[in-house]
Amino acid sequence: MKKTIQIPLGSQHISLLEPIRFKFECENERIIGVDADVGFVHRGVELACTRSFEFKQVGYVVARVCGLCAITHSLSYTLAVEKLLGYVANDRIKYLRMLMVELDRIHSHMLCLAHTAENAGFEALFMQIMGDRELVMEVQEAISGNRVQFDYISIGGVNRDLTSDLCDLIRKNLTILSEKMEILTGLFDNNWSLSLKYKGVGVLSLEDAYTYNALGPLARASGLATDVRAETSDFPYEALGYTMILESTGDIHARNFVRLREIVNSITMCQNIVDNLPIGEIQEKVKGKPKGEDIIRIEAPRGELFYLVRGNGTNMLERVRIKTPTFSGIPAMMEVFKGSQYADAPAILASFDPCMSCTAK
Amino acid sequence: MKFFTTFRKKSPWILHYNAGSCNGCDIEILASLAPKFDLERFGVINTGNPKQSDIFLVTGPVTYRSRERLVELYTQIPEPKVVVAVGSCTATGGVFRGMVNTEDGIDRYIPVDVYVPGCASSPQLIIDGLVKALEILEAKSKEIEKPFKLFGAIETIGNKLSRLNMAKKVHNDEN
Numbered sequence: 001m002k003k004t005i006q007i008p009l010g011s012q013h014i015s016l017l018e019p020i021r022f023k024f025e026c027e028n029e030r031i032i033g034v035d036a037d038v039g040f041v042h043r044g045v046e047l048a049c050t051r052s053f054e055f056k057q058v059g060y061v062v063a064r065v066c067g068l069c070a071i072t073h074s075l076s077y078t079l080a081v082e083k084l085l086g087y088v089a090n091d092r093i094k095y096l097r098m099l100m101v102e103l104d105r106i107h108s109h110m111l112c113l114a115h116t117a118e119n120a121g122f123e124a125l126f127m128q129i130m131g132d133r134e135l136v137m138e139v140q141e142a143i144s145g146n147r148v149q150f151d152y153i154s155i156g157g158v159n160r161d162l163t164s165d166l167c168d169l170i171r172k173n174l175t176i177l178s179e180k181m182e183i184l185t186g187l188f189d190n191n192w193s194l195s196l197k198y199k200g201v202g203v204l205s206l207e208d209a210y211t212y213n214a215l216g217p218l219a220r221a222s223g224l225a226t227d228v229r230a231e232t233s234d235f236p237y238e239a240l241g242y243t244m245i246l247e248s249t250g251d252i253h254a255r256n257f258v259r260l261r262e263i264v265n266s267i268t269m270c271q272n273i274v275d276n277l278p279i280g281e282i283q284e285k286v287k288g289k290p291k292g293e294d295i296i297r298i299e300a301p302r303g304e305l306f307y308l309v310r311g312n313g314t315n316m317l318e319r320v321r322i323k324t325p326t327f328s329g330i331p332a333m334m335e336v337f338k339g340s341q342y343a344d345a346p347a348i349l350a351s352f353d354p355c356m357s358c359t360a361k
Numbered sequence: 362m363k364f365f366t367t368f369r370k371k372s373p374w375i376l377h378y379n380a381g382s383c384n385g386c387d388i389e390i391l392a393s394l395a396p397k398f399d400l401e402r403f404g405v406i407n408t409g410n411p412k413q414s415d416i417f418l419v420t421g422p423v424t425y426r427s428r429e430r431l432v433e434l435y436t437q438i439p440e441p442k443v444v445v446a447v448g449s450c451t452a453t454g455g456v457f458r459g460m461v462n463t464e465d466g467i468d469r470y471i472p473v474d475v476y477v478p479g480c481a482s483s484p485q486l487i488i489d490g491l492v493k494a495l496e497i498l499e500a501k502s503k504e505i506e507k508p509f510k511l512f513g514a515i516e517t518i519g520n521k522l523s524r525l526n527m528a529k530k531v532h533n534d535e536n
Contacts, residue, residue: 011430014409017387018379019427040426041381044461052459064456067385067481111388130395137392147392148385148481357383 004032007342011040015119015346018356022349026342034337036330042360049320055081055290055311058320060151065322066358067148068111071104072300074153077320079234079298080309081155084290089157092280096158098235099273100143100150101298102266106177107136108301109217109259109266112353113184116256119346120197125187132180135173142169157283167274178267185260188253198253202348204336205250212332215325216303217258218352222250228299240272241265252351289313300325302353324358372404373498375491376414376438380431380467381457382421385481386448390418393484400488403495411437416494419471422450422457423464435471441501443494445475447487452476 010021019040025033045065049058062077063070075097082089089097114129137147143166144150144159152158188194204214209222219226227244229237245261247254290311298305303325310319333352340348379387393400394407408414411434423431435444446467449455454465467473474497477490517523 011427012378012409012411012434014407017391018382018384019430040430041379041421041424042426043381043422043424043457043463045457048457048460061456064383064385064480067383067388070383070385111391114391127396130392131397134392134395134397146481147483148389149383355384357379357381 003027009345009349011037013346015350017115020354020356022337022345024337024342024345029341029343031337031340031342031345034334036334038330038356039360041357045361046320046322050317054315055317056155056315058317059154062320062322063149063151065361066324066355068108068355069104069300069302069305069358070149071100071152072298072305073322074151075101076296076298076305076307077309078153078155080294080296080307081290081311082286083294083296084292084309084311085155085286085288087156087284087286090280090284091278093157093282093284094235095273095277096162096282097153098237098240099162099270100140100152100158102270102273103136103140103143105301106263106266106270107133107140108353109263110136112301112350113188113256113259115353116252116347116350117194119350120194122194122197125194129184132177132184135177135180139170139173142166154283156286157281159283161282162274162277167277170274171271174267174271178264181260181264181267185257185264188256188260195253197344197347198256199251200249201252201344202336202340202351203249203251204332206248208335209250209332212335213328214303214332215328216299216301217255217262218303218329218332220245221247221254221258223248226304228297228304232297234296234298237269240269240276242269252347255351289315290317302326302355302358303329322361324355324361326352326355326359329354330359372406373415373495374406374408374413375416375418376409376411376434377407377418377420378427378431378434380419380421380427380451381424381463382448382450383481386420386451386487389481389484390420390447390487393487398484398488400484400491403491405491412439414438415442415498416491417442417444418447419444419451419467420447422454423467423470425462425464428464428470431467432470441498441505443474443498443501444471445477445490445494446473447477447482447490449478449480452478455480 007024011019021037023035024031059074063074110133114126118126141147144152204222206223209219209224291313293310296307306323308321311317457463475490475494
C-alpha cells in the first residue's frame with residue numbers, strides 16, 4: 001500500500017485573499033485527493049434580505065455579498081424586482097448599467113490575472129497589472145463616486161449621470177489600457193518562465209467541464225460555449241460588439257487568455273457604449289410593491305449569476321435566492337487539482353478566480 | 362535592542378486576515394500595496410506568517426467560524442503588535458450588523474488600535490491608518506523595551522507571591 005500525506009492549504013494563507021480550506025491528499029508531490037471547505041465567511045445575507053431590510057434597501061445589501069462583482073449582484077436583484085413591478089428601463093439606463101458591469105468585469109479580470117501571476121511567483125508582473133488596473137478604478141471612481149462598492153444602480157434607474165467630461169476620461173483611459181493590454185498579452189504569450197508554470201498545468205477537459213457544470217471563463221477556456229450575455233436578451237450586447245471568446249486547451253494559460261481577450265472585448269464594448277449613448281432620463285419613478293416570483297440571470301465576471309426573488313405585495317420580500325458562479329464551479333475545481341503537483345496548487349487556485357464571499361454569502 | 366527598534370520601525374510586516382468581509386476592503390489592501398499608492402515605501406510587506414508580522418490587518422465583521430482563527434492568529438503574532446480594523450463592518454458590523462451569523466465587529470474578541478472607516482475603505486484611508494499604526498507600534502516598542510528589575514520587594518496577594526507586581530520597572534523604583 002502506498003503511503004499518502006495530507007497537506008492543508010488555508011484557511012489563512014499568503015496566496016489566499018479570503019478564507020477557504022483545502023485538504024490535499026498527496027502522494028509524494030502529486031495530489032490525488034481534494035477536500036474543500038468553503039463556509040468560513042457565511043453571514044446570512046439571504047435571510048437578512050427577507051427579515052431586516054425592505055425591498056428598496058435590499059439592492060444595496062446584496063451588493064455587499066461580494067466586493068468584486070458588487071454591481072452584478074445589485075443589477076440582478078434590481079432587474080428581478082423591476083420585472084415583478086412591470087417596469088422596463090429606457091435605453092440610456094440600460095447602456096449606463098452595461099457600462100458599469102463591463103468596467104467591473106475589466107477590473108475583476110485584471111485582479112485575477114495579477115493574482116495568478118503572483119501565485120506563480122512573478123511578483124513584478126503582479127505589480128505591473130495592478131498598476132494598469134488603476135486606470136479602470138479611476139474611471140469607476142469618477143463615474144460612481146466610489147472605487148469598489150459603488151451603489152450605482154437603484155430600482156428605476158441609475159444614481160449618477162455621465163457627463164461629457166467623464167466620457168472624455170473614459171475614452172482616454174480605455175485607449176491607454178488597450179495599448180497596455182497588448183503588452184500584457186505578449187508577456188503572457190511569450191514569457192518562457194511563465195509558460196512553465198501555466199502551459200499544460202491544471203487542465204480541465206471539455207467533457208469534465210460539461211459534466212461538472214463549469215461556468216464562465218473556466219468553462220470557456222475548455223471550449224464550452226456558455227455565456228449568459230449571448231443567451232439572454234436583457235441587454236443589447238450583440239449590437240455593441242460582443243463576441244464569445246473560446247479557448248480549447250483548458251489549462252491555466254487558456255484561462256488567462258480568455259480573461260485577457262475578454263478584457264479587450266469589454267474595452268471595445270465600453271467605447272461603443274460611450275460613443276452611442278442614447279438620450280433620456282436616468283432615474284424614473286417606479287410604483288407598487290413586488291408580487292409574484294421571478295428569476296434573472298446575469299453574466300458576472302466569474303460566470304452565471306442567478307437570482308430568484310419572491311414577493312407577496314408587501315414591503316418585505318418572501319425569498320431572495322442567490323446562486324453564484326463559484327458555488328457551481330467548485331466540483332470542477334476539485335477535479336482539476338487531482339493529478340497536478342502540490343507546488344502548482346496556489347496558481348491553479350488563483351486561475352479559477354474563486355470568490356468565497358459570493359459562495360458562502 | 363536598538364537594532365530591533367530601528368528595523369521594526371522601518372519594515373513593519375503586515376498579516377492580512379479576512380474575517381467575513383465582502384472582498385471590497387481586501388482588494389483595496391492589494392491595490393494600496395500596488396504601484397499607484399505604494400504602501401511598500403514604508404517597508405510594508407504582506408506576509409502570510411503570523412509569527413513574522415507586526416501589524417494585523419483585519420477586514421469584515423467576525424463570522425461564527427472565523428472567530429477562533431482570528432483570536433489564534435492574534436495570539437501568534439509576537440509583541441509588540443498593532444491591530445488595524447479595515448472597513449466599517451469591522452468596527453460596528455456595518456451593513457451586516459445583526460445578521461444571524463455575524464458578531465458585530467472584531468473588538469469583541471481582540472483589542473483594536475486603529476479603526477479605518479469606509480465601505481469599502483479607500484487606499485488613501487488604509488495608508489492613513491497604517492501610518493497611525495506605525496506611531497502606535499513605535500510607542501509600544503519603547504514601552505516593551507524599558508528595562509525590568511525582576512526581583513523587587515516581596516509582595517503577596519492573598520497569601521500568594523505576586524510575581525507580576527514584583528517585576529517592577531527600574532525607573533519606577535528610582536522615583
